[in-house]
Amino acid sequence: MPTTVLTTSASITCLHPPGRVLPPPPAQTVLFIKGEPALTAANLVSMSIVGCADSYTPCTKVAQLAESKKLFVQGEPVLLAGAGKALPTGGSVRASGTASALFA
Ligand SMILES: [Zn+2]
Numbered sequence: 212m213p214t215t216v217l218t219t220s221a222s223i224t225c226l227h228p229p230g231r232v233l234p235p236p237p238a239q240t241v242l243f244i245k246g247e248p249a250l251t252a253a254n255l256v257s258m259s260i261v262g263c264a265d266s267y268t269p270c271t272k273v274a275q276l277a278e279s280k281k282l283f284v285q286g287e288p289v290l291l292a293g294a295g296k297a298l299p300t301g302g303s304v305r306a307s308g309t310a311s312a313l314f315a
Contacts, residue, residue: 213314214277214279214291215313215314216244216249216250216279216289216290216312216313216315217250217276217289217290217291217306217308218243218244218245218248218250218308218309218312219234219235219236219247219248219250221250221306221308222306222308223273223276223295223306223307224304224305225263225270225297225303225304226303226305227265228262228264229262229264230261230262230265230269231260231261231262232258232259232261232273232304233261235254235257236257238250238251238253238254238257238287239284239285239287241284241285242284242289244312245309245312247309249284249313250289251284251285251287251288252287252290253287255273255274255275255276260273263297265300265302268299268300270299270300270302270304271299272298273296273297273298273304274297274298274301275295275296276291276293276295276306277291277293277294277295278291279291279315281315291306291315292306292307292308
């Protein structure tokens with residue numbers, strides 16, 4: 212089922228409010244959705260989580276998000292809304308994009 216393609220304005224949060232991902236720098240300059248660069252797998256390395264309220268082992272980075280199997284930009288799959296994983300614990304993250312923008 213098609214899912215929303217994420218852009219740099221996507222909301223990506225861990226399960227410990229107010230933990231969230233700071234908008235990553237664009238990793239590509241080819242595909243824009245409503246003026247925002249689409250996120251691709253190349254963005255994962257720069258996705259830091261700030262504000263995680265887990266005081267024991269706070270989430271610091273995004274390890275994984277859903278990737279399109281159909282839509283690639285410069286060889287990298289675009290990232291999709293849905294569930295993912297955070298480092299260092301493998302805890303869950305949630306990503307949601309701009310409604311009715313682009314689906315893949
Ligand atoms: Zn967290």
